Amino acid sequence: MPNSSEKIILKGMLFDADYIDAGGKAWVRLWIKTEDGGTVVVYDPNFEPYFYAIVDENYDINLIREQIEKINGIKRTEIVKRKDYGRERNVIRITANFPKNVPNLREQVKNVEGVLEVREADIPFAIRYIIDKGLHPMDGVECVVEPIERKLRYPEYIAHEVKYVPLDKEYPLRILAFDIEVLNPEISVDPEKDEIIMISYATGASENEVGIFISENNEKKLIEDFLELVAKYDPDIILTYNGNEFDWPYLKKRAEKYGITLKIGRDGSPLLIRPAGFIKEARAPGRALVDLYIIVERDLPEVKVKTLKNIAQYL
Template identity: 25%
Template sequence: MTQQEHILGGKKRRSEDLKELPENRPAMLLSAIYLGEEQKVYLKFYDLHEHSICFWRDRTNHKPYCYTKMQYFETVKKIIETEQKFTLEQTKKTELITDKEIDILKIIAPDPLSIGGTDNSIREKVTSWEADIKYHENYLYDTGLIPGAYYFRKGEEISNFEHQISDKVQLELKNLLWDKIKEEAGGIGNQQYQQYITSWANLLNQPIPDLRRLSVDIEVESEEGRMPTPRDHDRTVIAVGFAANNGFRKVLVLDQKKTQYSIPFIPEAEVCNTEKEILQKAFKIIDSYPIILTYNGDDFDLPYLYARSQDPRIDPITKLVIPKDEVPIIVKRETFVKRGTLAEPVQTRHGLHIDLFRTFQNRSVQLYA
């Protein structure tokens, strides 16, 4: 789940109120994010003891990079002479087409946008490799960290933590695999196969924690023939519904006082006098859960809630918006409001947001799940 994130217009550094990964107890790695103001990757962990999200700042001094071939050396040299933020290293890689080791150039940058993402990025100026990989994914690959696996912090270092797999699984592995693999003298292939199987078996048999999670869905005033969008955000939020795996159920409903019929609400409903009251209460609930689930929440629910929170129309009397440090929703700048597009998933300040619509759009999930 993880990308360059900003608190839009906020002056407070995000890292100041992030709970740090505690020592001496295992935590599950969920994702990685990049904080542009610090030019650092932060890892998101799930603390099984407190059922909350905690963070760990990179201590390895990892930097964004890409590769180019030696034939482009003169071009790269001119770029580096002009833009001194880049550094250059010569290294070796195996070229898959020829299956030979070749000399290549590694271009190291201070931030991901210097590699790719703008018209002035290095990949727009010279033919590059690995310049399209999202930086947080590159970081996880280089460090060998696996989302969904457990880690243990001791001092300034984190290391793998593996729960012992059950005797039943061990016995099944022995009966199905180990007894059927005939060890040959010097049989490196069989040894490697057994190592891979063991590694995957240990990883896939790690316990799955009962993650504390909350589903969110919103309802907006409708207009015939037109769908509301976060870009325009001109329709009132009239309800926000919540359901959590700990039994919590609530629906915040706007008291519109327009209907001539008195329809009783469900017991979980809470009537709010203004849209601003709905949003403020919704944000407090969202901020209290580590995992937020939506369906199409990246493109509608969460960006719409954020956009309305910054619209003076939510408070007809004072015209005051909700302060941004009280809004737990994090988006990548404000391009989705201005252009109606959203390049990156929306996240929450102290948690993790999962849009199930995007999950079910994955072809692998559609075919095999």
């Protein structure tokens, strides 16, 4: 709950967006950078997950709407007009109780007789919010907010209004790059048995700190030292090279061996590694985990063998 009735206008750069479960209700969470390089968190509790059902025009759309409303987990429905391949038609807009319910609801709605297809159910909740609000990541945002009791290490606010404004200046970002080294005389390494012996890192701050953590037969401390660096330096962006496929999964697996949770998220949440098509994606709320190998693979076809050393020499 707000701890002050005073509303303020907050301007900054939208850096990341996700949502939290606030007592069974989804609150959009915006991670916003301020012009002094700080981070603030803005919650919007007034946005709801929704998707659309396209109905066979030979059926009574009102009867189908009634059938859909009987499905558990649906908050409400309404008939709205939408463009369908250039032609305006009536469709059913379905609002869910919670974003995580949408995949299951989508399948149930598909099975209702008279429903031809379901649309926009695969758009992630936070992305849906950004689209509907006309916001742009890494661009300006203006919020009318009230401060609330802080639970994170950053100032937190409840939003009354959120809108896009063009960014009129550069905002400083804190950047951390790291690379792990694993010892194994064989060609391939196995996270079940092969230890990390070194983590090298560099920051993008004005001091341009470069450092190395060495195991010295204590891999557990090596991992803890790295997590302490992340917590203390608090980077906005963490750079790796093939980190999605190697560094992050390997580090996560080795940390689990010692009962360590890789709390990389700015909210203290653990590193999330999930499939993204044919590759893996590492995610951490409030930070951008950027795998430079993906960019190199896309933009530098002239470099045939894309080792980190080869790319560094090429650039």
